[in-house]
Amino acid sequence: MTAIQRFRELHKQEDPLLIGNVWDVQSARIYEKSGYQAVATSSSAVAFTLGYEDGENMSFDEYFYIIERILKSISIPLSVDLEGGYGKTAEEIVLNISRLAKAGVVGINIEDSVIIDGTRKLLSTHDFHEKLNAVILQLKEQNIDIFVNVRIDPFLLGVDNTIQETLERIEIIERVGADGIFVPCITEVQDIENVIKTAKLPFSVMCMPELTDFQTLKKLGVKRISSGNFLNGYIYGQLETALKAIGEAGSFSPIF
Numbered sequence: 150m151t152a153i154q155r156f157r158e159l160h161k162q163e164d165p166l167l168i169g170n171v172w173d174v175q176s177a178r179i180y181e182k183s184g185y186q187a188v189a190t191s192s193s194a195v196a197f198t199l200g201y202e203d204g205e206n207m208s209f210d211e212y213f214y215i216i217e218r219i220l221k222s223i224s225i226p227l228s229v230d231l232e233g234g235y236g237k238t239a240e241e242i243v244l245n246i247s248r249l250a251k252a253g254v255v256g257i258n259i260e261d262s263v264i265i266d267g268t269r270k271l272l273s274t275h276d277f278h279e280k281l282n283a284v285i286l287q288l289k290e291q292n293i294d295i296f297v298n299v300r301i302d303p304f305l306l307g308v309d310n311t312i313q314e315t316l317e318r319i320e321i322i323e324r325v326g327a328d329g330i331f332v333p334c335i336t337e338v339q340d341i342e343n344v345i346k347t348a349k350l351p352f353s354v355m356c357m358p359e360l361t362d363f364q365t366l367k368k369l370g371v372k373r374i375s376s377g378n379f380l381n382g383y384i385y386g387q388l389e390t391a392l393k394a395i396g397e398a399g400s401f402s403p404i405f
Contacts (some may be wrong), residue, residue, distance in 0.1 A: 153294055156226040156255040159186055160296075160329060160351035165366055166373045167330075172198050172381055173215065174222040181223045189228035189258070190216060194381035203378075204264035209235040213252075216235055220253045228256035228296065233263050239283035246284075247293055256296030258331060259284070261318060262306065271302055274317055282325040289326075298329035298353060298373075305334040315344050323349055329373065336360045338369065345370050 150158075159166045168187050169180030172194035180188050193203035195215055201207045214236070220227055221361055229249055234242030246257060261277045263271050272280065285297060299322045303314040315332060331353040335341055338361055345352050351372035354360065356379050366374060394403035 152226050152253065153255045155297065156187060156296055157328070159226075160372050163367075165363065165371050167363070168228070170376045170378065172378075174218050176381075177219045177223050177227070181225050185225065187226040187228065187255075188219075188223065188336065189256070189375060190219070190230050191376075191378045191381060192230040192232050194378040197378070197381065198333060203257070204267075204269070205232050205235055213248060215246065215329050216249065216254065217252055222385070226255040227253070228258065228298070229254050231259050232258045234259055234280075234284070237266040239280065239287055242284050243287040243291065243293070246288065246295060247291065250293050250295045254295065256298055256328075258298045258300050260300035260302060269302070269306060271306060271308060271314075274321065277318065278321045278325065281321065281327065285325050285327060296329065297327045299315060299327045300331040300333060302333065304332055304340075312340065312343055316347060317322050319348055329353060331355070331373075331375075333357075333377070338365065341366075341369050341371065 166186060168189050169185040171177040171180060171188045171193040172191055178189050192212070195212060196203050196207050199207050200209060216227070216229055225338045231245065235245050236242040259281070262271050281299065288295065288297070301315060301318040301322070303318070308314055319330055329351045329352065330348055332355060333343065334342065334353040335354060336357050336359040341354065352370065353373035353375065354366065354371055354387065356374070356376040363374065391404055395401055
């Protein structure tokens with residue numbers, strides 16, 4: 150079984166795939182050591198590590214270097230958060246995906262929102278369909294086998310008619326032949342139930358303070374759960390707390 154086949158199977162198992170979001174080799178190795186079945190980059194956490202704000206401000210080449218280092222350091226499957234694709238055209242996006250696939254990446258996340266003048270905005274359903282359809286058609290034409298998980302942001306952005314907007318975008322994702330659906334910031338059990346019952350593809354959610362427990366998500370039919378950049382933020386918050394304690398103690402004793 151290839152790594153990509155293995156990754157696809159992880160979305161069919163009874164328990165949801167708890168995927169570890171990573172930003173460097175060290176974080177990826179810790180997830181693997183802890184028994185995680187797969188990891189995925191958090192683009193925002195990688196961007197913060199390199200001194201950028203999220204939103205494709207780092208170059209794809211800078212991102213790709215980190216991705217390659219992670220790939221060479223772990224044996225479990227790696228998916229990549231590709232944001233909007235790091236390209237203005239379907240051709241540019243597919244070229245990036247091709248590089249990732251050749252390097253050994255098994256999946257990508259690509260999203261239906263873009264940053265315009267520092268503000269995240271949803272693509273119209275028409276533009277979203279045109280972009281996603283063009284990317285997937287070219288991937289098929291070039292025989293690039295990779296798990297395409299599509300992130301849709303109505304809940305993240307709190308748009309009007311959130312459920313209906315989400316359902317329309319799910320229909321587009323399934324029609325063009327993607328592999329998975331990812332709805333960040335959906336947290337209410339009733340909302341998940343209302344949306345997931347129409348979904349035919351593996352459904353993913355993301356860690357949020359109000360998100361229910363893993364067992365309930367399993368019963369609802371969720372197939373993948375990610376942590377986004379929250380653990381990255383938590384870890385560096387702990388570092389800040391430790392540094393404050395060292396300063397107050399006048400020694401390194403607080404970390405031992």
